[in-house]
Amino acid sequence: VRGKITGPNGGAPRIGIPRALLGIQYHALWTLFLRGLGCTVVASPATNKDLLFAGVKVSIDDICIPVKAYLGHVLHLKALGVDALMVPRMYAIENSPAPRFTCPKFMGLPDLVRAILKGPPLLLDADVNLRERPLVRSFVEIGGMLGFGRKASTKAFEAAAAAQALFEGLLAAGRGFGPSAAAALGGDTVEPSSTGPEPGDGLLIATVGHPYLIHDDFLSFSLKKRLERLGARVVENFSLPRAVLEEEAARYHELSWSYERELLGAVSHFVSRPDVDGIVFLTSFACGTFAVVSEIIDREVRPGKEKPILYLMVDELSGDAGVQTRLESFYDMLVARRER
Numbered sequence: 090v091r092g093k094i095t096g097p098n099g100g101a102p103r104i105g106i107p108r109a110l111l112g113i114q115y116h117a118l119w120t121l122f123l124r125g126l127g128c129t130v131v132a133s134p135a136t137n138k139d140l141l142f143a144g145v146k147v148s149i150d151d152i153c154i155p156v157k158a159y160l161g162h163v164l165h166l167k168a169l170g171v172d173a174l175m176v177p178r179m180y181a182i183e184n185s186p187a188p189r190f191t192c193p194k195f196m197g198l199p200d201l202v203r204a205i206l207k208g209p210p211l212l213l214d215a216d217v218n219l220r221e222r223p224l225v226r227s228f229v230e231i232g233g234m235l236g237f238g239r240k241a242s243t244k245a246f247e248a249a250a251a252a253q254a255l256f257e258g259l260l261a262a263g264r265g266f267g268p269s270a271a272a273a274l275g276g277d278t279v280e281p282s283s284t285g286p287e288p289g290d291g292l293l294i295a296t297v298g299h300p301y302l303i304h305d306d307f308l309s310f311s312l313k314k315r316l317e318r319l320g321a322r323v324v325e326n327f328s329l330p331r332a333v334l335e336e337e338a339a340r341y342h343e344l345s346w347s348y349e350r351e352l353l354g355a356v357s358h359f360v361s362r363p364d365v366d367g368i369v370f371l372t373s374f375a376c377g378t379f380a381v382v383s384e385i386i387d388r389e390v391r392p393g394k395e396k397p398i399l400y401l402m403v404d405e406l407s408g409d410a411g412v413q414t415r416l417e418s419f420y421d422m423l424v425a426r427r428e429r
């Protein structure tokens with residue numbers, strides 16, 4: 090316990106949650122936990138050009154765009170004068186028999202943020218490592234950093250975890266983050282909306298990628314909307330049940346990154362689905378894990394399958410026209426294939 094934190098005039102502390110990286114996926118859990126303790130949650134706005142380039146300015150070149158954008162969100166929250174920032178160190182999000190971890194960028198994130206901020210606000214940087222301790226203990230630690238005891242933190246965690254489980258259950262039932270992600274991620278509601286493709290005979294394109302890239306409209310160049318404007322129906326990897334992803338990923342080289350296993354499982358599922366015409370895999374320049382996953386896809390998943398895959402790589406220099414041209418060419422190629 091580092092001492093009781095209070096907000097201005099001794100009121101509720103204001104805790105910033107960057108709306109980026111895992112702050113997107115776990116927004117319900119983090120927001121509701123902090124609110125359950127009586128804190129005021131301040132979420133950064135959706136990524137925009139200013140936020141991204143504020144992050145780019147303080148980043149080294151060779152880092153992926155989601156991390157650069159994340160740093161912009163952090164700087165924005167610092168400028169708003171929040172009392173603390175939710176930056177848990179996400180090591181392992183599952184306790185699987187084979188060792189599995191998150192991307193190393195998530196493990197080093199609190200250190201990166203600390204080096205850039207060089208001072209306040211306080212970082213709520215407890216380790217989340219489900220291989221070593223249950224999640225509730227990480228949240229009791231976070232509560233302790235804010236001056237709350239075990240009992241209050243556990244109670245707040247249990248309510249927040251139930252909401253997160255509801256959110257994940259709906260995802261697993263085929264309902265993804267959806268077009269109302271902004272509302273869901275704003276913490277006012279945790280119910281995801283449907284992302285199932287509209288019925289019809291238009292091309293069906295599967296999109297695969299991390300939620301913090303695909304569901305960031307700015308970083309993804311509004312991928313889903315663009316595909317729909319071209320006339321495609323879209324199905325997302327988030328709508329696939331976890332069991333399906335696990336079963337598919339188990340066919341290939343053991344990957345020790347939890348999120349990458351999910352992406353690999355999704356591609357493996359979509360390449361075998363006769364109703365899917367093609368796959369767009371959205372990734373970021375300098376994503377180290379993609380370099381490995383794409384090799385496995387090309388060497389082990391694709392051979393023998395005739396499903397076109399577009400690897401769409403974005404960074405801060407990508408432009409609207411370039412992305413649009415690539416998507417249009419891919420779409421036209423899929424139309425031509427279907428007509429043949």
Ligand code: SF4
Nearest residue numbers: 153192194376377378
């Ligand atoms: S998985 Fe790739 S895109 Fe995501 S944080 Fe790690 S390096 Fe960046």
